[in-house]
Amino acid sequence: DHLLGNAVQHREVQGNESERFLSYFKSRGGVTYRQGGIASGFHRHQSTNEPRLFHLKGRHTVRLFEMPAIDWSYISRGDVYLLDLNEVIFIWNGSKSNKYERLQAMHRAKQLRDERGKTNIVIIEDGEEMKMSKDELKLFESKLSLKDKKLNLNETIDDNDDDTRSDGAHIKLYKCSDESGTLKVTEKKVGPLVKSDLESEDAYIVDNGAHGIWVWVGRRSNPKERREAMRNALGFLQKKGYPKMTKVCRVIDGAEPMEFIALFKTWLDSNAQKGLGKTYTKGHIAKMVSSQFDVTTMHLHPQLAAATQMPDDGSGKKEIYRIEQFKMIPYPETMHGIFFSGDSFVIQYTYNDQQNSYTLIYFWLGHHSSLDEQGAAAIGAVELDKKMNGTATIIRVVQDKEPLHFMAMFHGHMIIFKHGKRSGFRNLQYYDENNSENDDTYLLQVRGLSKYDTKAVQVNI
Incomplete structure (x- = not known):
């Protein structure tokens, strides 16, 4: 309801999760119950x-x-x-x-x-x-x-x-309507489906038997049909006598996942590339044009979006603060991307999509930063969020566990040195009395394959 019925909704049952759901945990060794x-x-x-x-x-x-x-x-x-x-x-x-x-x-x-x-x-x-x-x-x-x-x-x-693909012969399409004020589900078609079978003014149920039930909601369907779509699907499931673990998914017109599209014999998208698209010969090389990151493209790659948690390409606006004496001190722009394992930092990051502006607040905790500094960083992040009326997303980041988007903000120029500023309580014994920011001679270990995941960390010589 909060998203006005525009979200894709999946119903997952323990032990019978969909391949899409399980794929989000593949890099983490799978799902553990x-x-x-x-x-x-x-x-x-x-x-x-x-x-x-x-x-x-x-x-x-x-x-x-x-x-x-x-x-x-x-x-x-x-x-x-x-x-x-x-x-x-x-x-x-x-x-x-x-x-x-x-x-x-x-x-x-x-x-x-x-x-x-x-x-x-x-x-x-x-x-x-x-x-x-x-x-x-x-x-x-x-x-x-x-x-x-x-x-x-x-x-x-x-x-x-199991191989859940089918030839489409047994698939059934049902139309959901409430023209008389009472919801009715009527069978519309049996056999291979095409995209033209779906009309944007209505909602439909695609019955793929034991392989799952899909609810498709047209973009011009009325609010009641949007709200009741998942409930109708569960009622349909019960009426058909299907097992309770049968997969149920609610999709929106224009944001259909590939698993849904694969159920149709033909699916022509007006935005899809036709033929080879625009090609270039050796004598006519395509010019590289930089463009703003389109957040909506993540809908086309849900597994990538879930695994990387990338809201954009990291080219938004950054305001970085370093914790010194329990206070957030603005960090010079010339030092952006340079961190110290003995410090804690707060980063306010703002990015825009085609309609709105969003803010992420990271607070980064160095391995050797003191507990009082880490607490001050967390409090500072909350204070920044309050100034924005609670609209920001706060993210806690620990050294060496930086998410991909965090590294992407520095475009391959992130460096983590040893040492740092002393704690307000001076209770950290990691530094010597002189406490230099970093040594004149040092060895950096560099890891990464692109500007989105590269960072350098100082190691012992």
Whole structure:
């Protein structure tokens, strides 16, 4: 309602998430389902050092299900499991498990090892547990005794990796209308669909069976149809007797995702390129023309937008403040992009799209900055937001964890030096008494592939 019904809305059910939803977590090793939650007061949510047993599913995008307990009764020969003991991760491969999930388990275990730094990985094949070293076997049996090993053959297929494409023959199109004041859903077409079947004055339901239900809302449909679209889809789901985990998505005329467009036999977009578009020969090279970043193009690349969190290309206006004696002191423009690990900074960034102006307030915390400086930076960010009547977005950034957009603001010229200004409480012992900003001779480690992700960090010589 707050967005006037103009947002694309997805309904996701645990264990049956769409490929789009899962793709947002692919770079982070997939989705992990932990025991507990708000209803249980998080009482079952274990600490990071607690032993855990995970069931891994997914050939392309990993899903890790934490088992209620570490016990053989939760293990089957058709699947792959991770026994996480913090210092050691055991990968147990069922004799009937597929090679893709075995590979994904190895990738996930390596990622956990890289995050922790001191974790060993042990791979175990079903029936070959006794081939482990004496110490490994002892540690493994401390949680899963081989005397209690009783397994069932479970060769379940991971529905997250099913091929959900279809030839369009079974797809049905339903029209939603409330001309008489009562909502009616009537079948309009069966079989392959084309874009011209959809009229901007109405709302429609595209029934793709077990592969999902789509609600399409025309740009000129009335407000009631927009508001009730998702509710109508859920009612339609119940009336058809489809499983509760069936995927439901509400899309808007003009902002259709590729998964929706793929359901149509033909989809002609007036803004689409025709043929090869405008091309250039060797003797007529295209001139490079700089243009303002178009935020709306992120709709065409939702996975990129979600992974990078890039609202624009970083070419907006910056106002940078450095925390000194608990106060925000304006940072000289000639120093923009230069940070010190002993300091905290506040950055007010403003950018525009085709209609509005937006503000982001970053507060950056150096690894060696004192707690009082970090607190002052957080307070300073809140004060800036108050001056803007609470319309800004505040983002906390820790050194070496900078998001892509933060680095993009400095166009490949971001440098992090050691040292910095002393804390107001002078409680930081990292600096010497002279406390120089940076040494005359230093070594920088540079990482990045473009102006959007490049930064240099001072390291020990």
